[in-house]
Amino acid sequence: MPPTAGAGTGRSAHxxxxxxxxxxxxxxxxxxxxxxxxxxxxxVHLRLDDSDSPSDVVDALFLSRFTSGEHPFARGxxxxxxxxxxxxxxxxxxxxxxxxxKDRSATLAEGEGWTILVSRWNRGADVTVAAxxxxxxxxxxxxxxxxxxxxxxxxxxxxxMGFWYVSPRRGPHRTTRQISAATWEELRGxxxxxxxxxxxxxxxxxxxxxxxxLLLLHGPPGTGKTSALRTLARSWRDWCQVDCVLDxxxxxxxxxxxxDIAIGEDDGSAGGRWRLLLLEDCDELIRGQAKHQTxxxxxxxxxxxxxxxxxxxxxxxxxTTNEDxxxxxxxxxxxGRCLARIEVGPLSREExxxxxxxxxxxxxxxxxxxxxxxLRRGTNAAxxxxxxxxxxxxx
Numbered sequence: 157m158p159p160t161a162g163a164g165t166g167r168s169a170h171x172x173x174x175x176x177x178x179x180x181x182x183x184x185x186x187x188x189x190x191x192x193x194x195x196x197x198x199x200v201h202l203r204l205d206d207s208d209s210p211s212d213v214v215d216a217l218f219l220s221r222f223t224s225g226e227h228p229f230a231r232g233x234x235x236x237x238x239x240x241x242x243x244x245x246x247x248x249x250x251x252x253x254x255x256x257x258k259d260r261s262a263t264l265a266e267g268e269g270w271t272i273l274v275s276r277w278n279r280g281a282d283v284t285v286a287a288x289x290x291x292x293x294x295x296x297x298x299x300x301x302x303x304x305x306x307x308x309x310x311x312x313x314x315x316x317m318g319f320w321y322v323s324p325r326r327g328p329h330r331t332t333r334q335i336s337a338a339t340w341e342e343l344r345g346x347x348x349x350x351x352x353x354x355x356x357x358x359x360x361x362x363x364x365x366x367x368x369x370l371l372l373l374h375g376p377p378g379t380g381k382t383s384a385l386r387t388l389a390r391s392w393r394d395w396c397q398v399d400c401v402l403d404x405x406x407x408x409x410x411x412x413x414x415x416d417i418a419i420g421e422d423d424g425s426a427g428g429r430w431r432l433l434l435l436e437d438c439d440e441l442i443r444g445q446a447k448h449q450t451x452x453x454x455x456x457x458x459x460x461x462x463x464x465x466x467x468x469x470x471x472x473x474x475x476t477t478n479e480d481x482x483x484x485x486x487x488x489x490x491x492g493r494c495l496a497r498i499e500v501g502p503l504s505r506e507e508x509x510x511x512x513x514x515x516x517x518x519x520x521x522x523x524x525x526x527x528x529x530x531l532r533r534g535t536n537a538a539x540x541x542x543x544x545x546x547x548x549x550x551x
Contacts, residue, residue: 210255211275214262217253218273218284227271227286231293235281236331237306244274244283246299270296279306280331313337315390318399320417320433322406328416330399337390338383346380346525347500348507354498355384359391361495363430368495369461371432371474375500378526381476384500385434388474396430396472404435408453418460418469430470438475462493503528 202216221227238244245251249265249272263274270287283300287293314334323329340359344352358371373381389398399417401407407414417433461473472495502508508523509515517531 209257211257211260211262214253214255214264215273215275218264218271218286221271222286227269227288227293229288229290229293230284230286231290231297232282232284233297233301235283235301235305237279238276238281238304239306242304244276244281244300244304245272246296267296272296272300274300282326313390315386315393315398317389318397319402320399320407321402322410322413328413335386335389337386340387340391343380343383343387345511346383346503348503348522351498351500354496358496358498359388361392363395366430366472366495368493369472370494371472372477372494372497373475373500374477374479374498376502376524377478378524379500379502380525381500382436383525385474385476389432392430392432396432398432398434400434400436404438407435408456411456414456414460418471428470430472432472432474434474434476436476438477458493 204213204216222230235244243263245263245265246267248267250267251263251265253262253264255262259277261276263276265272265274269289269292270285273282273284275282283297285293285297285300287296313336315337316332317335318330318332320328320330340355344355347355373384375381385398389396392398401417407417457473460471502522502524503511504522505515505518505520506522508518508528512518512523512528512531523531
């Protein structure tokens with residue numbers, strides 16, 4: 157305990173130690189306001205070297221006013237597709253810095269009481285505003301992004317699909333595209349009779365019919381699994397948003413990424429809408445040895461479909477694989493887990509001849525859809541068919 161005045165310390169009562177001793181035990185001496193400001197409590201130091209680009213410098217300059225507290229309120233928005241010719245800068249903005257490289261540009265501008273950072277890539281953009289008040293930050297942001305996104309008129313043969321991926325600069329990110337998809341009536345003849353019958357029920361599925369959260373399409377390459385999923389997205393578009401995960405091998409090994417997707421992000425539809433996450437070619441994840449090879453990845457997949465992670469979330473998971481059913485992990489295919497489990501195989505010889513209109517080039521075991529399209533174009537069906545793989549129609 158600090159000594160009190162006159163206790164043999166040689167200090168007079170006006171000295172700091174004596175004054176502190178007279179304060180109640182629970183009372184503290186307030187620090188000056190400047191010392192408790194966030195920028196002093198957590199100072200930011202930035203170092204630049206030859207690995208940094210001019211765009212990185214622009215980003216750092218924008219952060220400086222927010223960090224210092226000069227503009228303590230920030231608002232931001234992302235646009236997938238910006239209308240042609242827009243700068244996204246408010247009319248009264250004064251440009252302070254601008255940097256451009258082959259795949260990105262960054263513009264820093266200011267107005268009275270605010271600063272704006274516009275980052276552009278391809279046709280998309282991130283816009284962030286820092287200002288002296290939250291209302292001003294929101295007002296400036298709205299003047300920048302309102303009616304700036306290019307939203308093409310939906311076509312009857314198209315469906316809006318989301319695409320998730322991890323961006324090196326922005327982390328987990330979702331973008332949307334209009335994808336053309338045939339009707340099931342147009343596509344049905346591309347599948348052998350047992351598959352077509354199984355797909356009939358799947359295409360007509362409604363929210364009330366959902367029993368199980370996992371949709372599994374398995375079979376050889378070139379049999380039309382991806383094409384069927386695109387048509388399924390069109391058939392379900394009134395009640396289900398379909399999102400394709402472009403890096404599924406990363407999804408279940410990155411908890412942060414998984415949580416971002418599980419929490420979800422839709423395309424502006426009303427709440428309560430279901431989502432179907434598509435994971436293509438996930439052979440390693442769901443084959444019989446997956447538990448040993450991928451650690452917790454399989455467990456997290458199952459947790460998303462019918463465990464705690466999936467509780468309260470209207471999420472379905474669709475997986476395509478080239479694996480045989482017998483080689484899939486038993487936990488994946490157990491009864492009650494799968495909404496549908498369909499083996500998509502080649503057309504029989506009779507069906508293939510009917511599809512092509514000739515028996516030339518068709519073996520006694522029939523043909524896959526990719527092989528039939530190759531024959532129709534006059535190429536050798538026995539050779540790889542890069543075109544089909546590239547456009548994803550017949551996988």
